[in-house]
Amino acid sequence: MQAAGEETTAKVQVDDLSVYYGKVAAVKHASLKVHENCVTALIGPSGCGKTTFIRALNRMHDLTPGARVEGRVVLDGIDIYAPNVNPVLLRHKIGMVFQRPNPFPKSIFDNVAYGPRIHGTRNGASLEALVERSLRRAALWNEVKDRLDRSALDLSGGQQQRLCIARVLAVEPEIILMDEPASALDPIATSKIEDLINDLKREYTVIIVTHSMQQAARMSDYTAFFLLGDLVESGPTRDMFTRPSDKRTEDYITGRFG
Amino acid sequence: MRRLGARTGSKIVDQIFVAVLLGAAIVFLAIILGLAASLVKGSLPSLRTFGFAFLWTSSWNPVTSIFGALPLIYGTVISSLIATVLAGVFGIFAAVFLSDFAPAFLARPLSFMIELLAAVPSVVFGLWGLFVLAPAMRNTIDPALQRTLGFLPIFSGPSYGVGLLTAGVILALMIIPTVTAISRDVLTTIPADQREASMSLGATKWETMMKVVVPAARAGIFGAIILALGRALGETIATTMVIGNRPEIAVSLFAPSYTLASVIANEFTEATSDIYLSALIELGLLLLIVSVVVNALARILMWSVFRGARSAR
Numbered sequence: 270m271q272a273a274g275e276e277t278t279a280k281v282q283v284d285d286l287s288v289y290y291g292k293v294a295a296v297k298h299a300s301l302k303v304h305e306n307c308v309t310a311l312i313g314p315s316g317c318g319k320t321t322f323i324r325a326l327n328r329m330h331d332l333t334p335g336a337r338v339e340g341r342v343v344l345d346g347i348d349i350y351a352p353n354v355n356p357v358l359l360r361h362k363i364g365m366v367f368q369r370p371n372p373f374p375k376s377i378f379d380n381v382a383y384g385p386r387i388h389g390t391r392n393g394a395s396l397e398a399l400v401e402r403s404l405r406r407a408a409l410w411n412e413v414k415d416r417l418d419r420s421a422l423d424l425s426g427g428q429q430q431r432l433c434i435a436r437v438l439a440v441e442p443e444i445i446l447m448d449e450p451a452s453a454l455d456p457i458a459t460s461k462i463e464d465l466i467n468d469l470k471r472e473y474t475v476i477i478v479t480h481s482m483q484q485a486a487r488m489s490d491y492t493a494f495f496l497l498g499d500l501v502e503s504g505p506t507r508d509m510f511t512r513p514s515d516k517r518t519e520d521y522i523t524g525r526f527g
Numbered sequence: 528m529r530r531l532g533a534r535t536g537s538k539i540v541d542q543i544f545v546a547v548l549l550g551a552a553i554v555f556l557a558i559i560l561g562l563a564a565s566l567v568k569g570s571l572p573s574l575r576t577f578g579f580a581f582l583w584t585s586s587w588n589p590v591t592s593i594f595g596a597l598p599l600i601y602g603t604v605i606s607s608l609i610a611t612v613l614a615g616v617f618g619i620f621a622a623v624f625l626s627d628f629a630p631a632f633l634a635r636p637l638s639f640m641i642e643l644l645a646a647v648p649s650v651v652f653g654l655w656g657l658f659v660l661a662p663a664m665r666n667t668i669d670p671a672l673q674r675t676l677g678f679l680p681i682f683s684g685p686s687y688g689v690g691l692l693t694a695g696v697i698l699a700l701m702i703i704p705t706v707t708a709i710s711r712d713v714l715t716t717i718p719a720d721q722r723e724a725s726m727s728l729g730a731t732k733w734e735t736m737m738k739v740v741v742p743a744a745r746a747g748i749f750g751a752i753i754l755a756l757g758r759a760l761g762e763t764i765a766t767t768m769v770i771g772n773r774p775e776i777a778v779s780l781f782a783p784s785y786t787l788a789s790v791i792a793n794e795f796t797e798a799t800s801d802i803y804l805s806a807l808i809e810l811g812l813l814l815l816i817v818s819v820v821v822n823a824l825a826r827i828l829m830w831s832v833f834r835g836a837r838s839a840r
Contacts, residue, residue, distance in 0.1 A: 327727060329723065329726070329727065332722070332723065332726060334631070357729055357730070357731050358729070360726065360727055360728065360729040361729040364727065364728070365723075365727035367720055367723065367724065367727075369720060371718070371720040371721060371723070371724045372724075373721065373724065373725075373739055373743070374742075374743050375742075383725070383728060383730075383738070383739075384728040384729060384730075387728065387729065387730050387734055387738070388729060433724070436724075436728065437727075437728070440728055440729060
């Protein structure tokens with residue numbers, strides 16, 4: 270399991286992770302190594318547990334009544350489920366972009382400034398610089414620089430999603446989790462998001478859920494394949510797509526189901 | 528296959544349906560206009576005698592047949608404002624607790640009990656106010672306010688137990704269910720992804736509620752408060768029992784006061800002269816106008832606040 274990619278450091282090490290909703294196990298005994306400054310794609314058919322898996326990495330399941338997590342998720346040597354870990358502080362380090370763009374019904378500026386303000390950046394000039402830097406980084410600045418005070422809800426879907434990415438970048442996380450960030454977008458907006466992710470991995474560790482194998486093949490360095498709650502196989506994307514070791518992975522990527 | 532022209536009957540059904548809807552709408556219009564018209568007609572003698580002075584003179588004297596409604600307008604508006612502020616603060620906090628903090632086993636019975644509070648008849652609130660709240664205000668709450676905030680003129684002077692503040696508190700209890708129930712419903716309609724977005728950015732639950740969820744629900748919460756304010760303005764029997772029924776304007780909130788609705792309820796049976804009766808009917812007209820004006824002002828305030836917030840940076 271750990272043979273692949275020994276040359277880069279593990280940013281996140283997931284060991285024997287299981288997630289239950291009530292008595293139903295949505296993810297069963299999954300283990301995965303996430304490499305620093307790489308894009309790791311989680312693929313698999315609908316309902317296979319990939320979204321459940323990614324939401325365990327920033328403890329979003331804490332907010333879901335009845336959800337229970339077992340196993341270890343080690344970030345930089347610290348188990349994030351240890352009792353002394355504050356999930357609020359953890360989420361400063363791990364940002365998340367959701368399936369549907371979910372900007373706040375506030376101005377574009379206030380959306381990006383939301384995280385920094387919460388974390389204590391009140392200074393007008395440095396806040397404005399941070400907002401501009403985040404929007405530039407999310408490839409949205411040129412489209413919105415003249416209307417920062419307009420409502421974020423006036424933007425198109427693709428722009429809203431890039432705004433959500435800028436909102437995450439403004440918190441200056443180390444890891445960015447993306448849960449099918451392009452599934453609600455048209456092809457042009459999707460390719461913009463993909464370009465952006467390719468660009469982001471130089472500074473951030475990106476974990477992305479996608480149901481599109483082409484997307485995983487295009488942009489990820491590592492891939493993990495989920496099926497019915499099992500993490501079937503993981504490894505470098507090129508190996509996975511050329512010579513998968515598990516029959517189920519091969520069936521999936523050759524389009525026999527899913 | 529059916530011919531295209533065969534369904535002319537459905538067109539007539541549609542027209543009948545529209546006519547019925549229009550009729551229902553017109554009935555409401557007619558009721559409002561009829562109400563206003565008969566109030567104006569009934570108050571004509573008073574209108575002719577006192578003119579606009581009715582609005583700003585402070586003497587309410589049936590013996591000399593001199594009537595001025597200013598103290599009554601003051602009592603109505605101030606007692607309702609006290610109630611709205613108290614109910615607004617407590618109601619919103621209760622709604623936030625019920626929608627996002629209370630565990631399910633607590634949220635359900637609590638919601639039920641708050642809605643039950645809305646079903647308590649107002650005369651029961653009045654009785655409780657008179658026999659329990661009024662002594663408590665006189666002996667405990669008012670003296671405590673005077674000790675701590677006595678430098679403010681509104682908390683000065685003797686307390687009799689019954690008065691503006693007591694009426695405001697009773698009214699607040701009566702309208703809290705409205706504020707709470709509607710605000711809770713509005714808060715629960717704010718999508719979960721808004722909460723998740725905020726939490727995932729490292730906000731605490733409290734920050735998420737106060738900076739994202741409540742602001743997103745503010746239009747609905749404001750609507751709940753306006754609805755509650757409307758009820759407070761027109762509430763009659765409970766106010767009558769605890770406000771002290773004295774038509775005077777005093778600076779202190781401890782002082783007895785009187786409201787438009789209370790005067791009508793108290794004095795209608797004793798109104799022996801035509802001018803007295805007409806003055807009471809004019810109070811009814813005023814109450815209608817005050818309600819409409821307060822509602823309109825609240826709506827204008829809401830509109831301007833939200834218009835400002837949309838473009839504010």
